[in-house]
Each structure stands twice: as C-alpha cells, then as structure tokens.
Amino acid sequence: MNNLKHRGLYSFFFILTGILTLVxxxxxxxxxxxxxxxxxxxxxxxxxxxxxxxxxxHEWHILSIGHTHLSIPLPVILWHEGKLDVFMxxxxxxxxxxxxxxxxxxxxxxxxxxxxxxxxxxxEDAAASLPLDFSVTxxxxxxxxxxxxxxxxxxxxxxxxxxxxxxxPRGLQSLLEPLILFIRDEIALPSIGPAKYERYxxxxxxxxxxxxxxxxxxxxxxxxxxxxxxxxxxxxxxxALFTFVITTFSGxxxxxxxxxxxxxxxxxxxxxxxxxxxxxxxxVFTKPFVLMVRLFANITAGHIIMLGFISLIFIFGNISAGLxxxxxxxxxxxxxxxxxxxxxxxxxxxxVFTLLSALYFGMATEDHGHAAHEAKH
Amino acid sequence: MELVSPGIGLIFWMTLSFGLVLFLLRKFAWKPIMKxxxxxxxxxxxxxxxxxxxREEMEALKFSNEQLLREAKEERDALLRDAxxxxxxxxxxxxxxxxxxxxxxxxxxxxxxxxEKMAAMTDLQNQLAQLSIEIxxxxxxxxxxxxxxxxxxxxRLMKDIKIN
Numbered sequence: 386m387n388n389l390k391h392r393g394l395y396s397f398f399f400i401l402t403g404i405l406t407l408v409x410x411x412x413x414x415x416x417x418x419x420x421x422x423x424x425x426x427x428x429x430x431x432x433x434x435x436x437x438x439x440x441x442x443h444e445w446h447i448l449s450i451g452h453t454h455l456s457i458p459l460p461v462i463l464w465h466e467g468k469l470d471v472f473m474x475x476x477x478x479x480x481x482x483x484x485x486x487x488x489x490x491x492x493x494x495x496x497x498x499x500x501x502x503x504x505x506x507x508x509e510d511a512a513a514s515l516p517l518d519f520s521v522t523x524x525x526x527x528x529x530x531x532x533x534x535x536x537x538x539x540x541x542x543x544x545x546x547x548x549x550x551x552x553x554p555r556g557l558q559s560l561l562e563p564l565i566l567f568i569r570d571e572i573a574l575p576s577i578g579p580a581k582y583e584r585y586x587x588x589x590x591x592x593x594x595x596x597x598x599x600x601x602x603x604x605x606x607x608x609x610x611x612x613x614x615x616x617x618x619x620x621x622x623x624x625a626l627f628t629f630v631i632t633t634f635s636g637x638x639x640x641x642x643x644x645x646x647x648x649x650x651x652x653x654x655x656x657x658x659x660x661x662x663x664x665x666x667x668x669v670f671t672k673p674f675v676l677m678v679r680l681f682a683n684i685t686a687g688h689i690i691m692l693g694f695i696s697l698i699f700i701f702g703n704i705s706a707g708l709x710x711x712x713x714x715x716x717x718x719x720x721x722x723x724x725x726x727x728x729x730x731x732x733x734x735x736x737v738f739t740l741l742s743a744l745y746f747g748m749a750t751e752d753h754g755h756a757a758h759e760a761k762h
Numbered sequence: 763m764e765l766v767s768p769g770i771g772l773i774f775w776m777t778l779s780f781g782l783v784l785f786l787l788r789k790f791a792w793k794p795i796m797k798x799x800x801x802x803x804x805x806x807x808x809x810x811x812x813x814x815x816x817r818e819e820m821e822a823l824k825f826s827n828e829q830l831l832r833e834a835k836e837e838r839d840a841l842l843r844d845a846x847x848x849x850x851x852x853x854x855x856x857x858x859x860x861x862x863x864x865x866x867x868x869x870x871x872x873x874x875x876x877x878e879k880m881a882a883m884t885d886l887q888n889q890l891a892q893l894s895i896e897i898x899x900x901x902x903x904x905x906x907x908x909x910x911x912x913x914x915x916x917x918r919l920m921k922d923i924k925i926n
C-alpha cells in the first residue's frame with residue numbers, strides 16, 4: 386500500500402517536472418517577442434526577460450506567437466487624488482498606449498508602474514504624484530486562485546472529516562493529513578508547548594499551506610501558476626507582519642520583561658546606556674524582517690536560476706541554432722534538477738516560515754521562560 | 763528596484779485575502795479537522811487500551827479457569843478419596859457390627875440354651891425330688907408298717923435333732 390503511494394507520488398513529480406520544463410522552454414521562447422514593438426528583432430536580453438517574469442504585471446502573459454500576444458487582461462484599479470478609476474489593462478495595449486491619463490512607465494524610476502501622463506501626451510508626467518495602484522495584477526489574481534484553491538481543498542477535507550468520523554483518511558485527505566499532523570506534532574507542539582499550541586494551530590496551518598501551495602504554483606510555468614507570489618516582497622511582508630502582530634499581541638509579562646530586562650546579562654549593559662534592551666527591541670523587529678527576506682529571496686532566487694538555465698538556450702541559440710539545440714539538452718537537464726530542488730525548497734521554506742513563527746509564538750507565551758531555560762543549562 | 767519595494771496594491775489584497783482565508787479556514791476547516799483528529803486519536807487510544815484490558819482480562823480469566831479446573835480436580839480427588847475412605851469405614855463398620863451381632867446372637871443363644879438347661883435341670887430336680895419323695899413315701903410306708911419300726915425311726919430322728 387505504502388509502496389504504491391510512493392510510486393504514485395514519484396510518477397506525479399516526474400510528470401509534473403516534465404511538463405514544467407517543457408512549458409518553461411516554450412514560454413520563454415515566446416518572450417523575445419515582447420520586444421517586437423520596437424521595430425525589428427532585438428537581441429535576446431536574459432536579464433530583462435528574467436526580471437519581467439519574476440516581478441508583478443498588469444496582464445497575465447501566456448505566450449506570444451510571432452507578433453500575436455496571448456495574454457489575460459486584468460482589471461486596473463487606481464486611486465488618484467480622490468478619484469477612483471477602474472478599467473481593464475487591455476486598454477494599455479500591452480503598455481504601448483496611454484488611457485484616461487494613465488500609462489505604464491516604460492523606463493526610468495517607475496518602470497513598470499502606472500503613472501500619470503502629461504496632458505494629452507503619452508509621456509510620463511514626472512511632476513505628478515503616483516496613483517495608488519490597487520489593481521488586480523498577475524500576483525493578485527494568482528493570490529485569489531490560491532485562496533479559492535485552499536478554501537475548496539480544506540473545506541471539502543473538513544467535510545470528509547466530519548462525515549467519516551473515525552474512518553481512515555482517503556484521497557486528498559490522506560495526502561494532506563500527514564502534513565497537518567506534521568505541523569501539529571513537529572512544529573506547534575514542541576515550539577509552543579501542549580498547553581497553548583491549539584490557539585495557534587489555525588494560523589500555523591493556514592500559513593504553511595498558503596506558502597507551500599503558492600510555492601508549488603509558482604513552479605508551474607503557465608496559467609494558473611507561474612506567478613512569483615511567494616517571491617514577492619509585499620506578500621512575504623504581509624505574512625511576516627501577521628506573525629509579528631500575533632507574536633506582539635500574545636506576548637506575556639515574561640516576554641516583555643525579557644526584552645526590557647534580559648536576565649543573565651551584566652547590569653552595566655542595561656544601565657546607564659540601555660544597550661541590551663535596545664538590542665532586544667531591534668531583535669523584535671528583525672525576526673519578522675528576516676522571515677520576510679528569507680522566503681522572498683529563496684523563491685525569487687529559485688525562479689531566477691530556473692529562468693537563467695532556460696535563457697541559456699536562447700543566448701546560445703542567438704549565436705547559432707545548432708548551438709542552441711545542443712545547449713538545450715544540458716539546460717533542460719539542469720532545469721529538471723532545479724525544479725526538483727525547488728520542490729524541496731517549496732516545502733522547506735514553508736516549513737521554516739511556519740516553524741519560526743511557531744517558535745516566536747512559543748517565546749512570547751512561555752511561562753517564566755528564563756528560570757526554566759537557565760535551570761536546563 | 764521594483765523587486766524589493768512592496769507595492770501597496772498587493773499588500774492590500776494580500777492582507778485582505780490572507781485574513782479572509784485565515785478566518786474561513788479557521789472556522790470551516792481547521793477547527794473541524796483538528797477536532798476530528800483529536801477524536802480519532804482519542805478513539806484509537808481508547809481502543810488500544812480496551813484491547814489491552816480485554817487481553818489482560820482474558821489472561822486473568824484463563825488463569826482463573828485453570829485454577830478452577832485444578833481446584834475442581836483436586837476436589838474430585840478429595841471426594842473420591844473421602845468416598846473410598848467412607849466406603850472402607852462403612853465396610854469395616856458393617857463387618858464389625860455383623861460380627862458383634864453374630865456374637866450377640868450367639869451369646870443370647872448360649873444364654874437361652876443355658877437357661878433352658880437350667881430350667882430343664884430344675885425341672886429334672888423337681889421331678890427327681892417328687893420321685894424321691896414318692897419313693898421315700900413308698901419306702902417309708904413300707905418300713906413303717908409295723909409299730910416297732912416306727913418307734914425306732916422316731917427315736918433316730920429325735921437323736922438327730924438333739925445333736926443339732
């Protein structure tokens with residue numbers, strides 16, 4: 386039974402990896418087409434292609450064949466000087482035109498962002514303030530998709546749990562139950578302790594599966610995946626802020642006392658210059674900051690490396706077609722390897738984020754933490 | 763540097779969506795799932811405990827059964843032994859009683875015989891005395907037919923009395 390399950394999982398991974406790599410190649414091959422509007426065939430710019438893929442965008446580009454761009458237009462929602470403007474991003478014609486006094490800045494400081502145009506011109510008005518951009522971008526749509534996916538999957542599983550009480554889990558339930566138990570038994574229980582862990586379980590589970598699902602969806606190179614959601618600093622920032630807020634609000638007396646008056650530290654580090662309290666206070670903020678940066682950097686780096694391997698094919702292909710085909714074999718081999726590695730990273734980063742959040746909650750709620758801590762040493 | 767500058771739009775949507783998904787999953791997924799997992803674990807624990815207890819009970823039962831059997835066997839043996847003893851005792855008793863009875867019967871028979879003998883003897887003596895008296899009467903009648911002899915006899919009797 387166990388063997389069969391493993392084999393199924395392996396074949397699932399292999400098929401997925403195969404699809405990912407194949408479509409990555411196709412997707413990227415279309416990318417040089419993005420530059421067609423500037424007249425003639427431009428040289429393939431790997432750096433630009435990679436950045437275009439990992440940053441956010443107002444449309445969901447699926448592929449280009451020659452001059453035809455296939456992309457999903459997304460709603461643009463702008464708030465500027467008390468005025469709300471809502472329209473589809475297709476009005477920009479892939480960023481080539483201005484609409485309602487807005488345009489996507491092609492160059493400069495605000496490159497890729499929506500800016501005000503000069504009156505009647507398709508030019509950026511450097512003097513005007515930036516509109517607040519609440520658009521449903523590629524990342525936002527991807528976020529919505531993952532949210533719906535999470536809700537559908539887990540609420541249906543919850544139904545199964547309620548209906549088939551005391552029965553062995555099956556299907557999706559048996560795939561996800563080990564993860565749920567893993568978070569409970571290996572993350573929440575040891576980090577927070579049996580008395581208080583239950584309060585934090587919903588957050589930890591949501592956090593883990595949100596990051597894990599989005600990490601995996603980021604590895605799928607075509608719609609509805611492919612958005613670099615967990616590799617976006619705004620997303621990781623919000624996640625880290627959630628952890629920070631929960632930690633701060635669950636901090637008990639011992640936690641704050643530890644910050645103000647860290648035990649086991651010589652007094653002259655606290656009075657007259659409150660060096661240690663300052664360090665501790667900085668620590669309170671660096672913890673979520675590090676959470677934010679770690680997830681962002683790991684996922685973005687993964688995407689960059691993957692795209693880099695695929696780019697190699699086109700860089701060499703520009704030199705000579707034969708060379709491109711030759712390099713593609715090696716590139717795809719590496720990309721497969723990277724995809725497998727990224728799957729591991731997808732899990733590890735979700736795990737690390739959740740584990741560290743749990744540890745911070747544990748620290749914030751620990752009873753007379755230091756007495757117990759010092760007694761142990 | 764768009765890569766490291768968080769956009770307001772995504773922050774807004776992310777906070778909203780994540781908050782919503784956290785709230786909904788907490789209410790409709792995690793609580794029922796955690797509860798069901800807890801219950802299942804509790805049930806499994808209870809089942810294992812019950813099985814352990816049942817096994818222990820079975821063992822205890824088996825042990826007590828064996829003991830019961832052993833005790834029953836012992837009791838049977840004891841009963842048999844007792845019965846044998848009782849039988850022997852009864853036999854012995856019966857034998858001795860029979861012997862006693864026989865002796866008693868013999869004794870009484872003997873006593874009866876003695877009594878009969880004595881009775882017969884007495885009867886014989888009486889008859890003998892009767893006969894003797896009759897003979898003596900006849901003799902006396904014969905002897906004392908004449909006066910002379912009567913006087914001689916009386917004087918002899920008188921002499922005897924005097925001596926006494």
